[in-house]
Amino acid sequence: MTAVWQQVLAVDARYNAHRAPMCPQFRTLYIRRRSQLLRDNAKTEHDPLLRKQYLQIRARLLAERYGVLCNPDGSSIKSRTASLRGSRVNLESDSxxxxxxxxxxxxxxxxxxxxxxxxxxxxxxxxxxxxxxxxxxxxxxxxxxxxxxxxxxxxxxxxxxxxxxxxxxxxxxxxxxxxxxxxxxxxxxxxxxxxxxxxxxxxxxxxxxxxxxxxxxxxxxxxxxxxxxxxxxxxxxxxxxxxxxxxxxxxxxxxxxxxxxxxxxxxxxxxxxxxxxxxxxxxxxxxxxxxxxxxxxxxxxxxxxxxxxxxxxxxxxxxxxxxxxxxxxxxxxxxxxxxxxxxxxxxxxxxxxxxxxxxxxxxxxxxxxxxxxxxxxxxxxxxxxxxxxxxxxxxxxxxxxxxxxxxxxxxxxxxxxxxxxxxxxxxxxxxxxxxxxxxxxxxxxxxxxxxxxxxxxxxxxxxxxxxxxxxxx
Incomplete structure (x- = not known):
């Protein structure tokens, strides 16, 4: 379940610009420390379901705190079957x-x-x-x-x-x-x-x-x-x-x-x-x-x-x-x-x-x-x-x-x-x-x-x- 912890880190990194806006050094130290802790926790056996629940809760709390839209289901996103649709960008003044x-x-x-x-x-x-x-x-x-x-x-x-x-x-x-x-x-x-x-x-x-x-x-x-x-x-x-x-x-x-x-x-x-x-x-x-x-x-x-x-x-x-x-x-x-x-x-x-x-x-x-x-x-x-x-x-x-x-x-x-x-x-x-x-x-x-x-x-x-x-x- 190492991938789940990497997704947790990705969620934290996505919101890192909002943390301590007047102290960028803190943001860098924060994300480094989070990375270290998550890597250490990944070596410990935990219930896979709990890890996924933690990821979802973490993403939801960050979205509520900072007001930035985020996919609340951070662990996976449902794929959509879509046919290839061709289009051409209109690059000129006429159409x-x-x-x-x-x-x-x-x-x-x-x-x-x-x-x-x-x-x-x-x-x-x-x-x-x-x-x-x-x-x-x-x-x-x-x-x-x-x-x-x-x-x-x-x-x-x-x-x-x-x-x-x-x-x-x-x-x-x-x-x-x-x-x-x-x-x-x-x-x-x-x-x-x-x-x-x-x-x-x-x-x-x-x-x-x-x-x-x-x-x-x-x-x-x-x-x-x-x-x-x-x-x-x-x-x-x-x-x-x-x-x-x-x-x-x-x-x-x-x-x-x-x-x-x-x-x-x-x-x-x-x-x-x-x-x-x-x-x-x-x-x-x-x-x-x-x-x-x-x-x-x-x-x-x-x-x-x-x-x-x-x-x-x-x-x-x-x-x-x-x-x-x-x-x-x-x-x-x-x-x-x-x-x-x-x-x-x-x-x-x-x-x-x-x-x-x-x-x-x-x-x-x-x-x-x-x-x-x-x-x-x-x-x-x-x-x-x-x-x-x-x-x-x-x-x-x-x-x-x-x-x-x-x-x-x-x-x-x-x-x-x-x-x-x-x-x-x-x-x-x-x-x-x-x-x-x-x-x-x-x-x-x-x-x-x-x-x-x-x-x-x-x-x-x-x-x-x-x-x-x-x-x-």
Whole structure:
């Protein structure tokens, strides 16, 4: 019943941002201590029914205390049998089907979302409590990142992904096409590389931290996924792709970190039990092209994949069995690569608006609204960034739902990092960071937005610090 305790930890982690808003250090210590206690209790024999009851009660109490909707049945979610429904996103000002089939590059000036009648996506002007949690100041002041905190150059080739540890502003992991994975310590200075994981025979295309930050799962062009123990930098498990294909994306199941999902070059989305090294029965589905991006929504019930044919699929995930049921198919841009999908359920009570942020290799960064439980998407915003050849990634700003205004940050092939206020229909760019000498592939905030990491195609990782005047810490 170890999986039940991991689900308890996932529920605690989901609400961790609401605990002690003025003392982020306490939140980090709290979740670490909870992880330790839950692991210890998992070794003791208990009635399985009592464990499940505890999980349900815990989820219900947290939902009542913090007022955030949560699936009260945290241990499992019933799967729904749904036929695949095709749809095409209307990316132009008119609604003719023939025009929707065009490549974005043919008429980029027309590719805008119809947003005149959409609801607001950020807290209202009355949301004083939300703004107080993040601090005052304008959007421009809050994202005035200008100073360089540190530069890492330990990798000899492109750094394809960077991620801060969960609820931890000091540890950053990077992966590279040189086949290595590294973990860096940023706070307190001096910043150092504390460990490196080497073992992949080809480039590492992606990775993710576990909820408790003690494990990292990585995927590679060598057709394997590897599970790493962070503290010792040792590889705990190697699993080969079932089809022997290159693996381009990987993600942990957010509720049960025993399960991961991979996407390979043959278009297969596959569920793998990383603890046993076995693929789940019924946990495989076929996309239209190479699966370049994977993302769960926070409760783990919905999964999205993006491929190199411009298609986004949504899947219903059965937590009890790991079975995937294909739900929706959205053609975002025919023939273009979906290089990144980032999901966010906005935690502000004034703006509960689940969304997807999607990078598409048609010079576009798109914001979609999740319309229903089956993963139907509606285009909300399109922002222009230089993106044609590389796998560019973006991220939501962690504190955006506490501000009047909402920002996202993205890399670009013009060697810049861009901040966009998605509330503005014109002149949405609020900041641009210049310092890289190669296309910027990935960007990532730490949890309190005091530091921003960006990586590029030359192997450089720049850590940017926020200007003190605009600090919202």
């Amino acid at each position: 003719e089907e023939a025009r929707n089939r065009r490549r974005w590059s043919s008429s980029p000036q027309k590719l805008i979302a119809d947003t005149k009648h959409d609801e607001g996506v950020t807290p209202t002007s009355e949301a004083e409590a939300s703004r107080a949690m993040a601090g005052g100041g304008t959007i421009e002041e809050n994202y005035a990142f200008a100073g360089v905190y540190h530069i890492f150059d330990q990798h000899t080739d492109a750094v394809t992904a960077v991620r801060f540890a969960n609820d931890d502003k000091s540890r950053l992991a990077c992966c590279s096409t040189d086949g290595a994975l590294s973990v860096c310590q940023l706070v307190p200075p001096p910043s150092t590389v504390i460990c490196e994981g080497r073992g992949h025979q080809q480039g590492v295309t992606g990775f993710q931290w576990s909820i408790s930050n003690d494990l990292i799962v990585s995927c590679s062009l060598d057709a394997t996924v590897r599970l790493w123990h962070v503290a010792s930098a040792t590889c705990l498990r190697i699993v080969e792709d079932s089809a022997g294909a290159q693996i381009h994306s990987v993600t942990f199941q957010p509720v049960n970190n025993n399960m991961i999902v991979t996407g390979n070059s043959r278009g297969l989305v596959q569920v793998l039990n990383i603890s046993t090294g076995k693929y789940a029965k019924g946990g495989s589905s076929k996309a239209t092209g190479k699966v370049m991006a994977l993302e769960f929504e926070p409760t783990g019930r919905l999964l999205w994949s993006g491929d190199d044919k411009g298609t986004i699929f949504s899947y219903i995930f059965d937590m009890a069995t790991g079975k995937l049921t294909k739900s929706k198919r959205i053609v975002a841009c025919e023939g273009a690569t979906i290089s990144c999908i980032c999901a966010r359920s906005w935690i502000s009570r004034e703006a509960r608006d689940p969304s997807l942020l999607v990078n598409i290799s048609a010079n576009s960064l798109c914001l979609f609204r999740v319309m229903d439980k089956s993963g139907t998407l509606k285009l909300r915003r399109r922002m222009s960034v230089r993106h044609r050849s590389y796998n560019i990634h973006s991220s939501f700003c962690p504190l955006m739902s506490f501000r009047q205004g909402a920002c996202v940050v993205t890399g670009s092939e013009d060697m810049c990092v861009y901040f966009f206020n998605i509330e503005k229909e014109s002149k949405a760019c609020v900041n641009k960071l210049q310092g890289h000498s190669a296309p910027v592939l990935d960007v990532c905030f730490n949890y309190d937005e005091s530091l921003l990491a960006s990586s590029d195609a030359s192997g450089l990782v720049i850590i940017w610090r926020r200007e003190e005047k605009g600090s919202a810490l």
